[in-house]
Amino acid sequence: MGVYLITGTSRGLGEALAARLAAKGHRVTGFNRTPNPRLREAAGDDGRYNEIACDLSEPVAAAAVFEAFLQEAAWLREADEITLVHNAGVLDPMGPAEEADPAAQQTHLQVNLTAPLLLTSAFIRAAGAWPAPRGKRVVSISSGAGRKPYAGWSAYCSAKAGLDMMTRCIALEQGDGPGSVKLASIAPGVVDTGMQETIRGTDPRRFPDAGRFVKLKETGSLYTPEEAAARLAAWLESGAMKQGDIVDVRELAAP
Incomplete structure (x- = not known):
């Protein structure tokens, strides 16, 4: 049995990945933070999907909730493989850094970077108690924006680059020894979610590359959440993940 602990399954890519x-x-x-009745209904009562209320904009409190779950969920000891997926993310604030609201910048980094770091730390602390013969893994949903700068996305690019570097650093700490936790960071491609709608509707003065994303939509060049989730799930199940991998879903074969 594979176990997946996924942040941000209330909509978009996280919902599609959890469903798949x-x-x-x-x-x-x-x-x-927001429940997803659609996933609960689709999964039925067989325990394939459940939810824990968790507000990642309060990362210390969220990490405490997550760590308590890991300690109390005795069934984790029976899992063949356990994977934490950092999927939750926010986009705002967009625009020149000097115009951004400081509180919004802080919340952005708390959700997109601080919370993943704290949850990863809690996961590693708990991992020693799980046999998980097929492995224990932490996968961060990163972005091409973590590898290419965009004007107007100083917070977003910084946080996604931080996820990639977090992956590299902790992968070095874990190594490839018995019982080590494997880490990887994967960019899912440009996925047509509510976040993309926001990007396409942004004033080009605040985000000069908005027109590029409008064109991607017009030319049918976006992944649907389900398409991106299919590629991600196939990669997760393939056993191809290596310690410290930094991957782009567009480099993967279609499932």
Whole structure:
């Protein structure tokens, strides 16, 4: 049995990934501020999907909730493989850095970077108690924006680059020894979610590359959440992930 602990399953890519993995027989737990009744209904009462209320904009409190869950969920000891997926993310504030609201900048980094770091730390602390013969893994949903700068996205690019570097650093700490936790960071491509709608509607003065994303939509060059989730799930199940991998879903073969 594979177990997936996924942040941000209330909509978009996180919802699609959770639905796909649960449908394939894995056990999925979502960590969200907003519940997702659609996933609960689709999974039924067989325990394939459940949710824990968790507000990642308060990362210390969220990490405490997550760590308590890891300690109390005795069934984790029975899992063949356990994977934490950092999917939750926010986009705002967009625009020149000097115009950004400081509180919004702080919240952005708390959700997109601080919370993943704290949850990863809690996961590693708990991992020693799990046999998980097929492995224990932490996968961060990063972005091409973590590898290419965009004017107007100083917070977003910084946080996504931080996820990639977090992956590299902790992967070095863990190494490839017995019982080590494997870490990887994967960019999902440009996925047509509510976040993309926001980008396309942004004043080009605040985000000069808005027109590029409008064109991607007009030319049918965006992944649907389901398409991106299919590629991600296939990669997660393939066993191809290596310690410290920095991957782009567009480099993967279609499932």
